[in-house]
Every structure is written in C-alpha cells, then in structure tokens.
Amino acid sequence: MTRAGVWRGWVLVAGAVVLAGSTGAVILWLSGPAAAAVGSVLAVAIFGVASARGRAMVERRAAQREALPEQVLSGRLRRVRGLDDPILLRVHPAAARNGRADDRVPPYVFRDCQHGLREAVADGGFVLLVGDSTAGKTRAAYEAVRAVLPDHVLVAPTTREALDTVLPAVLGQRRCVVWLDDLERFLGADGLTAAMAARMLGDGDRDVLLLATMRTAEHDRYSAREEDPVDARREAWRAGREALELARVIEVRREWSDAELQRAAGYVDDPRIRAALRHCPRFGLAEALAAGPELAQDWRNAWRAGAHPRGAALVAAAVDCRRAGLHEPVPIGLLAELAEAYLARRQGPLLRPEPLADALEWTTAVSHGTSSLLLPTNQPGYYLAFDYLVDLPGHDAINHATWDRLIEYATPSQAFDIGTAANERVQFPAASAAFTKAADEGVVDADIMLAAATGNIGDLPGAERMLKEAVARRVAAIGPDDPGALRARHYLAEVVSHTAGNTAAATMLESLISDQTRVLGLDHPDTRDSRESHVRFLGMADPGRAVALSTSLLAEVQQALGQDHARAHSVRHQMCFYLWLAGDAQRALDLAADLVPDMEEILGPDHPSTLRMRGLTARFAGEAGDPARAVELLQRALHKRARVLGTDHHHVLATRIHLARWMAMAGDCEAATSTFTRALADWEHTLGPGNPAS
Structure with missing residues (x-):
C-alpha cells in the first residue's frame, strides 16, 4: 500500500483529515511492532468504533511494515540513496579501521562484472548475482543500485512469508527495488514464484527491479542439478527453477582477477585492504576482508x-x-x-x-x-x-537425530524444504518424514514428493498408490486438464515402469502425451518431457526403435528451439544411450565425443550436464573395448566434478567407484582396490552408515 493508502485508512477510521494526518505520522515513523500497537490504541481510544474498511487498511499497512526489516527502513519506506550503510543490507563487515566502530566497510574495489551489472540494473527486471560465500555479491549489488537507481524506493522483505505481505507495497510504487539477499531464503513452498515475480515487475508501466543474490551451491540446486531425472523429485524445485529462469544472472567470482587486484592495490592506504592483499590469490579479496578462513x-x-x-x-x-x-x-x-x-x-x-x-x-x-x-x-x-x-x-553427514528434531520443529512449509534437502543428500527416510508433515498440512505438491520418497525407500507399490491418489485429488479439485494433474500422471508412469514394466508405462504415456498436446501444446516442456520418457521406456525393450524415435524428436526440437538448445543436447544424449543399449558402443562413443565439445561451448565446461556426458563417454569407451581410455576420461571427469560439486558430493563419490571398476578392467587391480576402498569409506562417511544407497 502506498503512503496515500495509509492516510485514506486513517481518514476512514477517524472521519477527520487532521486527526488522520497526525496519527498517521506517528505510525509511519515508529518501528513496525510499535506502529501496530500505537495504531491500534489510538484507533480505539481516540476514535472509538472505526469503520471495518479503515481498520483493515491500517492493519494491512502495519503487517507490511512488520515484514520489512526495521533496521534498514527505520519504520518507513526509504529511497536507495538514503541507505548509506551496506551492513544493514547484509553485506559482510570488515574489521573496524583505527578502532572506529562506524568504519567497518572498506572502500569499494570495482569488480570486473560491475559494468555488466550496472547495465542489467539500469535495464530493470530480475537481476541475480551468483557466487560463492564472501565473493562480494551483496556489496557489488549495493554499489550498483546506489550508482544507477538512487531515487528508487527499496523494499527488503525479511522472510519468505513476508513476500505476500509486502507485495502491495511493491505494487504501489512507480519506481522500486525489491532486495532479496540470499534468494534461497525466499524460494520453496509458499515462496517466490515466476507468477509473483512477474506481478512485481508489472507490464512495463512501472520501473521495478528485483535484485537478488544467491550462493553458487544454492543456485546449482535449482538451475544446474547434476542429475535431472523426470521423476517426482523435480516438483520440489520446479517453482524455484521457473522463477530463476526469469533472472539475468551475473556471476561474481570468489577469486579476484589480476585487473581487480591491481585496482585494489590503489587502496593500500586502507590497512584492511593492504592486509587482505597478502592473502591473495589463495583467497579472494572479499573473502579475506570478511575473515572467512x-x-x-x-x-x-x-x-x-x-x-x-x-x-x-x-x-x-x-x-x-x-x-x-x-x-x-x-x-x-x-x-x-x-x-x-x-x-x-x-x-x-x-x-x-x-x-x-x-x-x-x-x-x-x-x-x-x-x-x-x-x-x-x-x-x-x-x-x-x-x-x-x-x-x-x-x-x-547430518545425523539422524538432527533430521528428526528439525522436522519436529519445522512449520509445514519448512518441512517441505527439509524434505527436499534430505532427498538431495540421499536421506530418504528423513525426506519421507518431512514430506509427510508437509502433506498432512496441505503444502502444495508435498503429496507427490512424499510418494517419491516412499519409492526411494523401496516401497514402490506404496509410491504408486500415493501417486494415483494425488492424480485423483487434482482431477477432483480442478479437473483432468489441470497441468499439475498431468504432471502427476507422468510421475505415476515413472513408478509404473518399475512396478509393471516399461511397456505398461509407455502405454500410460501415450495417453498422457495426447492429453498434454491437446491442453498444453506439442512444444510445451511438459509434453516434451513425456515424449522423451516414452522413448526411454520403449528403448529399454526396443533400443533400435528408440534410436529412430529420438532421431525424429531431435529434428523437431532443433527446428523449434534451435540446434544449440539444452533440450536438443538432452535428446542427443539419449540417442547415445540407446545406441549403447543396442550393442553399438562404438557408435555411441563417436556421437558422445561429438556432443561433449558442443555442450562445453553452449552450456560451459563445468555445467552438470556436460560433466555427466563426460562420465558417459568414459563408460562408452570402456564398453567399446578400451578400458584404459575409460580410466583416462573418468579421471578427467572426476577432477572437474570434484572442483565443481565438492569432493563429498555423492555424484563425485559414485564416479570414484566407477573409476575403480575400469581400473580393474584395465588390469590395474591394486589401484582399483585402493580407489574402491577409499571411495566406499568416504561414501559411508558422507551419507552416513547404514544409508540404503550404500
């Protein structure tokens, strides 16, 4: 609600403009909780019985104010130029200079990404800075918005739940910056969606910028998963991924370039920068300033x-x-x-x-x-x-007692997030317990996630029953053409492929594809997902036919989306797999060898899909009769995966186990035994002893 809305609320309550103005000023300048309390007392004590409409407007305003961080906004909306302390916007402080508590922000060193960042901020829309912790994301965002949009009003919600509350405040401003530091806090159940972001941004009649930061590890969970299976686990991050797809991503590197370090050397009169430079290039300058190590x-x-x-x-x-x-x-x-x-x-x-x-x-x-x-x-x-x-x-590994206690403590929406994290850490019993709590309270799609967790534990019949019930609920509530019901049918087919076989699942998908084509269109991502899965199920029984269908699908995708689209790479990836299933490992290897450089050029050498394709290329080389080459390729893939994902990521550990297999096939049994033993020990250490995945 705009400031004018507050005045109108008090006019309605008081029936007198003068009284409304004086009381409204009190509320605007007090902190959120205090404003709510004073507003309630004065409304009753001074005016007696107020109109319902006036009370509602004042209460909405109080709720909005309580959702905005008091220490940043001082109890009122402020323009960007008035925010002269970046620490209040969650910038990591540095050491105080000369013992001055008010001097904990060193001079800003212009980053290489700053020109592109300023252009993006000036263009408006959704801008997301991604980088490691203490890379300097928040400070770079602060400096850019101060330089480019000083007269915009800044709105900084504190929590995911506050998004709905502050939405009217955003919609009521002609020029506005929505500040979402650590964006992962605002994603997930009941969080930021593509529709909400689009509503905030408007249709061009207002000048709005969504400015967010996100740690690389969190961003990868949504937009660059190491595995991207078409199963119910996708539903947990679908809304977050769709929101992120609206963003223009600016990468902020933790390691500083030579040019950045040269610019920093111009500030050596500041003892903090001078001391931090001594730690470079081992650590990034911002990392050293924040004393992370x-x-x-x-x-x-x-x-x-x-x-x-x-x-x-x-x-x-x-x-x-x-x-x-x-x-x-x-x-x-x-x-x-x-x-x-x-x-x-x-x-x-x-x-x-x-x-x-x-x-x-x-x-x-x-x-x-x-x-x-x-x-x-x-x-x-x-x-x-x-x-x-x-x-x-x-x-x-996070111990079982911690998972259990956090699930007990969490709200239903938080339980959904915990279940998602447990899934990603291969802690399926914890995921099941968390999604059960979320589903019992009606959190959207928690029932599908619970079915997925149930299947991961090993209860595939239970998962099938749950998904059938999920489909029935969506059909009864919205209708058979509801996109959520259609997606649930896809997930059901995935489970049926395990309980009744690939042929039964393929038959289910044929009906689903017909409905999705009618409702969503042939080119909709969900329809293409179903078509790819349909080919995959057929390929298990008839890989030759799957190769032919993939060839046809690839031509359609390339015509509609272009040869360099990620989905085209996905179909080419499938073709390699079906050729291998058909017994033609050499042709699969040849196609994979052509695909990897294309993926490196389009997606980047560190993209998870590129890394996954590297691992498969090694497998094809081994199956084609060259285990030594398989070892060489896997060692390269392992190095890159460990650098990108971290040494304790379960996909890195799995790659080490595959490496041991091909070492043995190449005749180096001693190295194979040593590699496998260490990998298995690290697997149990990371995922926990007794984990079903072990």
Whole structure:
C-alpha cells in the first residue's frame, strides 16, 4: 500500500483529515511492532468504533511494515540513496579501521562484472548475482543500485512469508527495488514464484527491479542439478527453477582477477585492504576482508579440550540446520539441544565443555574485527550460521537425530524444504518424514514428493498408490486438464515402469502425451518431457526403435528451439544411450565425443550436464573395448566434478567407484582396490552408515 493508502485508512477510521494526518505520522515513523500497537490504541481510544474498511487498511499497512526489516527502513519506506550503510543490507563487515566502530566497510574495489551489472540494473527486471560465500555479491549489488537507481524506493522483505505481505507495497510504487539477499531464503513452498515475480515487475508501466543474490551451491540446486531425472523429485524445485529462469544472472567470482587486484592495490592506504592483499590469490579479496578462513579455523580449534567445545557444537548444529534446508534463524534453545549430540560424538565430557552462556557469548562475539560464527538476527535469541562455514568442504553427514528434531520443529512449509534437502543428500527416510508433515498440512505438491520418497525407500507399490491418489485429488479439485494433474500422471508412469514394466508405462504415456498436446501444446516442456520418457521406456525393450524415435524428436526440437538448445543436447544424449543399449558402443562413443565439445561451448565446461556426458563417454569407451581410455576420461571427469560439486558430493563419490571398476578392467587391480576402498569409506562417511544407497 502506498503512503496515500495509509492516510485514506486513517481518514476512514477517524472521519477527520487532521486527526488522520497526525496519527498517521506517528505510525509511519515508529518501528513496525510499535506502529501496530500505537495504531491500534489510538484507533480505539481516540476514535472509538472505526469503520471495518479503515481498520483493515491500517492493519494491512502495519503487517507490511512488520515484514520489512526495521533496521534498514527505520519504520518507513526509504529511497536507495538514503541507505548509506551496506551492513544493514547484509553485506559482510570488515574489521573496524583505527578502532572506529562506524568504519567497518572498506572502500569499494570495482569488480570486473560491475559494468555488466550496472547495465542489467539500469535495464530493470530480475537481476541475480551468483557466487560463492564472501565473493562480494551483496556489496557489488549495493554499489550498483546506489550508482544507477538512487531515487528508487527499496523494499527488503525479511522472510519468505513476508513476500505476500509486502507485495502491495511493491505494487504501489512507480519506481522500486525489491532486495532479496540470499534468494534461497525466499524460494520453496509458499515462496517466490515466476507468477509473483512477474506481478512485481508489472507490464512495463512501472520501473521495478528485483535484485537478488544467491550462493553458487544454492543456485546449482535449482538451475544446474547434476542429475535431472523426470521423476517426482523435480516438483520440489520446479517453482524455484521457473522463477530463476526469469533472472539475468551475473556471476561474481570468489577469486579476484589480476585487473581487480591491481585496482585494489590503489587502496593500500586502507590497512584492511593492504592486509587482505597478502592473502591473495589463495583467497579472494572479499573473502579475506570478511575473515572467512580465520573464522573457519577458529571453529576447528574450538573443539580442543578446555577451549570452546560447546560453542563449536552450537556452530555445528547451526551449520547443519542450513545444510538440512532450514534457512530461517533458529532459536538458541533448539541449537543447544542439537549441540548435545555433536558433543557426544566427540566424547563430550572429556572436552570439558563450557557453560551455554559462555558458549553463546563466544560464538556471537565479533572475531578478527569482522563477523561472528553465529549471526544474531532481528528476532532476539534466534541465530544463523555464518554462510561461509556452510559451504566448507568435508562436513560429516547430518545425523539422524538432527533430521528428526528439525522436522519436529519445522512449520509445514519448512518441512517441505527439509524434505527436499534430505532427498538431495540421499536421506530418504528423513525426506519421507518431512514430506509427510508437509502433506498432512496441505503444502502444495508435498503429496507427490512424499510418494517419491516412499519409492526411494523401496516401497514402490506404496509410491504408486500415493501417486494415483494425488492424480485423483487434482482431477477432483480442478479437473483432468489441470497441468499439475498431468504432471502427476507422468510421475505415476515413472513408478509404473518399475512396478509393471516399461511397456505398461509407455502405454500410460501415450495417453498422457495426447492429453498434454491437446491442453498444453506439442512444444510445451511438459509434453516434451513425456515424449522423451516414452522413448526411454520403449528403448529399454526396443533400443533400435528408440534410436529412430529420438532421431525424429531431435529434428523437431532443433527446428523449434534451435540446434544449440539444452533440450536438443538432452535428446542427443539419449540417442547415445540407446545406441549403447543396442550393442553399438562404438557408435555411441563417436556421437558422445561429438556432443561433449558442443555442450562445453553452449552450456560451459563445468555445467552438470556436460560433466555427466563426460562420465558417459568414459563408460562408452570402456564398453567399446578400451578400458584404459575409460580410466583416462573418468579421471578427467572426476577432477572437474570434484572442483565443481565438492569432493563429498555423492555424484563425485559414485564416479570414484566407477573409476575403480575400469581400473580393474584395465588390469590395474591394486589401484582399483585402493580407489574402491577409499571411495566406499568416504561414501559411508558422507551419507552416513547404514544409508540404503550404500
């Protein structure tokens, strides 16, 4: 609601313009909770019985204000030029210079991406900065919007739930910046969707910018998954992926280029930049300024007996909360409860853990003059782990007790997010429990996700029954042509391929494709998904026919979308697979060898689909009779996957196991045994002992 809307609300309540104006001013300048309280008291005490419409307008305004971060907006909407402290917008602080607490932001060093970023900000729309933690994303966004759009009003919702509340405030502004730092906090169940983003941006009658940041690891979950199967797990990130597809992505690299470091050298009179430059190029300059490496070392050292073991356990619990999909601040009581299990795993009493009050004081104390291991939030007693720690490699598997307690604590929407994270970490029992909670409370698509988790646990008949019920619910509520019902039928066919065979699943998809073509069109992504799956099911029984159908489908896709479209690469990928199934590994290898460089050029060498194709090329080489080449190709693929995904990613671990197989086939049994043994141990360490996937 615009400011004019507030005045109208008080006019309706009071019936007098003068009284409405004076009272409205009080509300506009107080903090959100205070404004709501004062507004309610004055409305009753001064005016008596107010009109329902007036009360509703004032209450909506109070709700909007409570959803905006009080420390940034000072209880009112502010223009970008008035926000002169980037720390209030979640920029990581640096050490204070000369002991001055008000000087914790060093001079800004112009980044290589800044020209493109400013152009994108000027163009408007949805702009997303992606990079590692402490790469400098938020500071770059802040500097760009200050330089280009100083007169725009800034709206910065605090949580996913606040999006609906602040939407009227966004729609009521002619020129507006919607600030979404750490975008993953706003995605997921009941979060930002493509439709909501489009509504905020409007149809060109307003000048609106959605400016967001996102860590690379979180962005990859939505837009660059290592595996992209057509099954029910896709539904968990469909809405987020569709929203991200609207964004213009600007990459902010953690490692600084030579040109950037040369520009930074021009600020050596600032002792913080001068000291940070000594850590380059091992660390990025922004990373060093935020003291990320030092804080990580503090956390490791705290586990020593007599140091701060309980504090270290609190940090470990907070880190695992975020790894488990809970991105909102967590109360200290829950962290303290979870921390006991982390202490116990390290023989807690022998570490002589400090009292909880001392542990909390240590974890929240500003260290190295920059940040703290646990970050206080607007909610008293609620904390977040410093995101740099979340992205560190080598974390242990999240223990079962943590999953169980977080699911118990979570709201239904949060449970959906936790279930999604559990799926990605191959923790299917935890995923099932989380989606059960979400589905019981009617969270959209949680029933489909629960069916997927049930199938992953091994109960395929149960998954089939759940998906049939999900289809029936959607048909009864909306009708048989509902896109959600059509997608659920696709997922059902995937499960039927396991319970009744590929032929039965192919028959189901033939009917589905007919309906999708009629409702959505032949070129709709969902229709193409079904057609690709139909070919895949046929290919299991008749790979020769699948090759012919893939050839026809490829021609259609290339004509409609272009030869370089990602879906064209997907169909070519399938053709390689069917040729291999048909026993022609050499032809599959030849096609794959042609496909990899095309994917590298279009998608990039580090794109997950490119990496996956590299792994398959190695497999085809081995099946074609050249295991030594398979080993060589897999070693290259392993190096790239580990660099992109991290050494503890389950796809990296699986690649190591495949490498051991081809080492053995090549005759190097000693290396094969050693590689397999280490990979299996790391697999169990990462996913947890007794995991069904092991």
